[in-house]
Amino acid sequence: MGHSTALLTDQYELTMLAAALRDGTADRPVVFEVFARRLPEGRRYGVTCGAHRLLDAIEAFRFGPDEIDIVGNFLDDRTIDWLRSFRFAGDIDGYPEGELFFPDSPILTVRGTFGECVLLETLLLSVLNHDCAIAAAASRMVTAADGRMLFEMGGRRTHELAAPSAARAAYIAGFAVTSNLEAVRRYGIPGAGTSAHAFILLHAGLAADPEATAFASQVASMGPMTTLLVDTFDVRTGVAKAIDAAGPDLGAVRIDSGDLGRHARDVRAQLDDAGATETRILLSGDLDEYSIEALRAAPVDGFGVGTSLVTGSGAPTAGLVYKLVEVDGIPVAKKNSEKATHGGEKRAFRRIDHHGRAVAEIIRPPKSPPQPTLRELQASLMRTGVRTYRETLADMRARLATGLQSLPAPGLDLTPGTPAIPTSMET
Amino acid sequence: MGHSTALLTDQYELTMLAAALRDGTADRPVVFEVFARRLPEGRRYGVTCGAHRLLDAIEAFRFGPDEIDIVGNFLDDRTIDWLRSFRFAGDIDGYPEGELFFPDSPILTVRGTFGECVLLETLLLSVLNHDCAIAAAASRMVTAADGRMLFEMGGRRTHELAAPSAARAAYIAGFAVTSNLEAVRRYGIPGAGTSAHAFILLHAGLAADPEATAFASQVASMGPMTTLLVDTFDVRTGVAKAIDAAGPDLGAVRIDSGDLGRHARDVRAQLDDAGATETRILLSGDLDEYSIEALRAAPVDGFGVGTSLVTGSGAPTAGLVYKLVEVDGIPVAKKNSEKATHGGEKRAFRRIDHHGRAVAEIIRPPKSPPQPTLRELQASLMRTGVRTYRETLADMRARLATGLQSLPAPGLDLTPGTPAIPTSMET
Numbered sequence: 015m016g017h018s019t020a021l022l023t024d025q026y027e028l029t030m031l032a033a034a035l036r037d038g039t040a041d042r043p044v045v046f047e048v049f050a051r052r053l054p055e056g057r058r059y060g061v062t063c064g065a066h067r068l069l070d071a072i073e074a075f076r077f078g079p080d081e082i083d084i085v086g087n088f089l090d091d092r093t094i095d096w097l098r099s100f101r102f103a104g105d106i107d108g109y110p111e112g113e114l115f116f117p118d119s120p121i122l123t124v125r126g127t128f129g130e131c132v133l134l135e136t137l138l139l140s141v142l143n144h145d146c147a148i149a150a151a152a153s154r155m156v157t158a159a160d161g162r163m164l165f166e167m168g169g170r171r172t173h174e175l176a177a178p179s180a181a182r183a184a185y186i187a188g189f190a191v192t193s194n195l196e197a198v199r200r201y202g203i204p205g206a207g208t209s210a211h212a213f214i215l216l217h218a219g220l221a222a223d224p225e226a227t228a229f230a231s232q233v234a235s236m237g238p239m240t241t242l243l244v245d246t247f248d249v250r251t252g253v254a255k256a257i258d259a260a261g262p263d264l265g266a267v268r269i270d271s272g273d274l275g276r277h278a279r280d281v282r283a284q285l286d287d288a289g290a291t292e293t294r295i296l297l298s299g300d301l302d303e304y305s306i307e308a309l310r311a312a313p314v315d316g317f318g319v320g321t322s323l324v325t326g327s328g329a330p331t332a333g334l335v336y337k338l339v340e341v342d343g344i345p346v347a348k349k350n351s352e353k354a355t356h357g358g359e360k361r362a363f364r365r366i367d368h369h370g371r372a373v374a375e376i377i378r379p380p381k382s383p384p385q386p387t388l389r390e391l392q393a394s395l396m397r398t399g400v401r402t403y404r405e406t407l408a409d410m411r412a413r414l415a416t417g418l419q420s421l422p423a424p425g426l427d428l429t430p431g432t433p434a435i436p437t438s439m440e441t
Numbered sequence: 442m443g444h445s446t447a448l449l450t451d452q453y454e455l456t457m458l459a460a461a462l463r464d465g466t467a468d469r470p471v472v473f474e475v476f477a478r479r480l481p482e483g484r485r486y487g488v489t490c491g492a493h494r495l496l497d498a499i500e501a502f503r504f505g506p507d508e509i510d511i512v513g514n515f516l517d518d519r520t521i522d523w524l525r526s527f528r529f530a531g532d533i534d535g536y537p538e539g540e541l542f543f544p545d546s547p548i549l550t551v552r553g554t555f556g557e558c559v560l561l562e563t564l565l566l567s568v569l570n571h572d573c574a575i576a577a578a579a580s581r582m583v584t585a586a587d588g589r590m591l592f593e594m595g596g597r598r599t600h601e602l603a604a605p606s607a608a609r610a611a612y613i614a615g616f617a618v619t620s621n622l623e624a625v626r627r628y629g630i631p632g633a634g635t636s637a638h639a640f641i642l643l644h645a646g647l648a649a650d651p652e653a654t655a656f657a658s659q660v661a662s663m664g665p666m667t668t669l670l671v672d673t674f675d676v677r678t679g680v681a682k683a684i685d686a687a688g689p690d691l692g693a694v695r696i697d698s699g700d701l702g703r704h705a706r707d708v709r710a711q712l713d714d715a716g717a718t719e720t721r722i723l724l725s726g727d728l729d730e731y732s733i734e735a736l737r738a739a740p741v742d743g744f745g746v747g748t749s750l751v752t753g754s755g756a757p758t759a760g761l762v763y764k765l766v767e768v769d770g771i772p773v774a775k776k777n778s779e780k781a782t783h784g785g786e787k788r789a790f791r792r793i794d795h796h797g798r799a800v801a802e803i804i805r806p807p808k809s810p811p812q813p814t815l816r817e818l819q820a821s822l823m824r825t826g827v828r829t830y831r832e833t834l835a836d837m838r839a840r841l842a843t844g845l846q847s848l849p850a851p852g853l854d855l856t857p858g859t860p861a862i863p864t865s866m867e868t
Contacts, residue, residue, distance in 0.1 A: 019601070021622040021623040021625075021626055022596070022601045022602070022604065022605075022621075022622075022623050023596075023621075023622055024594065024596060024597070024620035024621065024622070024634060025620050025622055025625075025632045025633060025634030026620060026634030026635055026636055026637060027634075027637075028622075028634075029634050029636070029659075029662070029663060030636055030637060030639070030640045032662050032663075033636075033640065033658045033659045033661070033662035033663065034640070034643065034658070036658065036661060036662045037654075037658035037661070037662075039643050039644060039647070039658075042643060044643065046639070071601065080626070081626075083626075084622055084625055084626045085622065087632075088632070090662075128639075128643050132637075132639060132640075135597070135637075135639075136596050136597045136601075136620075136621075137601055139597035139598070140596055140597050140598075140599065140600060140601035140604060141600075141601055143597065143598055143599070144599060144600040144601070144603075167451065169449070169450075169451060169563050169567055170451070170562070170563045170566035170567050170570065170763075171566070171567075171570055171758040172567065172570070172571060172600075172603075172757075172758065173567060173568075173571040173599075173600055173602065173603035173606060174446070174449045174498065174563075174564055174567035174568055174571075175449070175600065175602035175603065176571075176599075176600035176602065176603045177449065177567060178449075179600060193451035193452050193453065193563075194449075194450075194451065194563075195448040195449075195450055195451070195452055195455075195511055195512065196448040196449050198448075198452075198511055199448055199507075199508075199510075199511045205452045205514075205515070206452060207451060207452030207453030207454075207455075207456050208453055209453055209456070209457055209460075210453060210454075210457060210559075210562070211764075211765070211775045212457070212473070212555075212559060212562075212764070212765035213457045213460065213461070213559075215765045215768065215773040215774075215775065216461065216466050216469060216471070216555050216765065216768055217466060218768050218771055218773045219768060219769055219771045220466070227464075231460045231461070231463065231464035231466075232456075232460045234460070234463060234464070235456070235459050235460035235463045235464075235517075236456060236459075236460065246775055246776070247775075247776050321758055324758075325757040325758055326757075330599075330752040330753075330757045331598040331599065331748055331751075331752055336597075337638075337639070338638070338639035338642045338643065341642065341643055341645050341646060342646060344645055344646045346642040346645045347642075348638045348642065348673055348674075349673075349674050
């Protein structure tokens with residue numbers, strides 16, 4: 015980012031720091047944990063996403079003169095001096111990106127002094143709540159698409175600076191391409207694009223047939239392997255003009271409205287009759303995992319997904335919380351009502367049976383004896399403030415694909431259900 | 442932002458530009474319009490928000506060497522040259538921020554050449570879809586709170602860079618304060634903060650009573666006017682310790698879990714009995730407009746709202762689209778199915794009756810004769826690429842408050858319903 019991330023936080027973290035510096039508790043060694051009390055309603059698994067973005071943001075969490083100007087309005091001099099030289103110097107372990115998670119999975123464990131750990135709360139939750147929400151929705155769409163290509167095109171339906179992160183999460187979950195150029199630049203995700211109805215309408219008044227004129231222009235500019243948008247007026251005549259313009263080597267047609275399944279079948283027949291047997295059919299228009307699954311029998315080669323992806327398909331935030339679980343070696347926990355927490359540092363494992371199937375998420379105390387059927391889930395992400403975790407997006411994609419295959423059968427159902435595997439807390 | 446915003450867009454806008462430059466249509470004068478085909482399900486009005494952010498982003502929409510590096514991978518030299526010297530030089534009119542809108546309200550009208558207008562599509566929709574969604578949800582919460590203070594604390598439940606924009610939208614809608622420090626810096630919104638359960642738990646093992654110790658520490662650091670979080674263990678004993686620590690001048694207590702209405706009544710009585718009659722009660726914990734309204738009879742002074750606010754309370758994106766409506770003076774429209782559009786440039790008015798009540802949204806052709814009962818809704822936002830619109834957040838807050846008062850009575854109901862006033866398209 016280049017900029018400091020230190021103000022992407024909540025005021026109370028700084029006032030808690032000030033009180034802790036004053037009463038001598040700011041340097042107590044603590045352990046914080048990130049977890050979800052529950053998955054979004056009916057979801058069977060969560061997907062971790064955002065650790066690389068988070069580590070970048072932590073490295074940029076420094077208080078320069080601009081940040082001190084703001085926090086100086088409500089903090090004492092001692093706290094301000096402490097902040098001037100602050101950098102996070104603790105340890106972070108966590109589930110790597112593309113890992114599955116379940117209720118109470120400790121997807122991140124942060125160790126350090128109270129002062130340094132409390133300051134990261136909001137930044138850390140913002141990154142992970144957003145990215146995990148998008149990755150989980152995207153993963154369900156990938157399952158629904160059953161091998162057909164998914165095209166991320168939701169940038170216009172989310173905050174302009176959230177859009178590249180959403181594209182990244184979708185790619186980790188298995189989407190093939192993104193329309194978002196900032197995601198192309200920042201993350202090297204393959205970019206793609208088709209055309210909009212506006213491009214057809216632009217040619218109104220110039221020729222007898224604006225659609226044919228626009229198609230010819232697009233093919234002249236992009237070559238016949240381009241994707242022509244055929245539903246501006248009438249799909250059948252649109253497809254005929256598309257073939258006229260590009261010939262049977264036309265790359266693809268996109269249909270963005272109407273009864274998509276019926277259109278796909280009709281258009282496939284029309285394309286095949288015209289010898290355009292390799293021309294692909296792409297569908298878009300308010301698709302989500304359910305409508306994608308419903309189109310499973312239709313002759314579709316790919317789906318463009320926007321709104322439902324970037325809004326988490328009904329679950330726009332992952333419900334992750336950041337809780338203090340240990341102070342100076344003593345487990346601590348909030349005891350009140352529905353928000354009670356499990357005190358103490360934990361290690362997380364997945365029990366795998368001899369067929370390679372995931373059976374349970376096992377959360378154990380740090381010094382529990384090893385067991386051969388348990389795969390450890392956390393990796394080292396940061397040591398004394400220095401990042402220790404770097405992976406490629408391809409690694410993360412592969413991890414998620416493998417993880418999904420390991421789930422017991424109902425785990426991939428899109429219908430509402432309980433978590434695919436139970437979480438067991440060993441104390 | 443400092444950075445170029447030119448890649449916060451979709452690849453197809455640039456390939457459409459390339460084709461239009463090649464076929465000679467890139468310089469055709471066009472009119473694009475931003476509108477919502479419908480409001481989110483059951484909503485009675487929309488709230489415009491984001492125009493200032495959008496104008497900033499358009500001013501920063503320039504293709505420097507870093508941006509050219511990316512688009513150069515798929516564009517021809519002529520298009521690249523065109524982009525090197527590009528700046529938007531068209532005109533933009535729109536509803537000012539804090540205005541109400543309804544289905545088909547043209548909340549933004551963009552005039553210029555096709556080339557310059559098509560490039561803004563994604564950026565413009567990203568900004569407005571996000572900010573309008575948050576402002577609309579926030580406005581419903583302000584109505585539900587019925588004069589009591591609302592505290593924006595949702596940064597951790599949305600993308601870290603969307604959070605300041607969400608805080609801004611909430612403030613325009615009438616929220617009193619934000620926890621988000623970047624929103625304080627960038628927009629001058631009043632900041633506020635309380636304390637977290639972690640601060641209480643931090644004092645475990647140091648004294649017989651960590652809660653009392655933590656309260657004493659917070660009061661020593663922040664003074665008695667601070668807000669103490671009283672539900673870590675038991676609310677009644679928490680409140681007693683809070684008064685012990687701060688005396689009857691304690692600023693406020695916050696309750697974040699449990700049966701909030703019952704707690705509020707019990708705590709009010711407890712505070713009053715202790716002479717802390719001025720101590721305020723703040724509630725938080727997964728509140729939305731419905732739970733806030735349900736607490737109307739409880740003795741509550743303020744509400745902290747997070748998740749439901751930043752996720753648009755069920756409608757995380759505003760459903761705004763950007764459509765070409767006129768080319769070279771000719772109205773154009775997509776004709777197919779459910780996504781048909783209304784061609785032609787339009788002017789927007791609100792019909793106000795002699796009691797000052799809004800009666801209808803009237804969309805008329807540009808040259809319609811004036812009528813005294815019609816208030817024009819669009820203002821000039823940009824002329825030949827130079828911004829002409831600047832208002833304070835206070836102006837926008839006042840506009841929205843006035844607008845809401847003008848709605849016919851069911852318009853402010855939180856229950857699902859139809860738009861508060863009908864939209865009439867005069868052709």
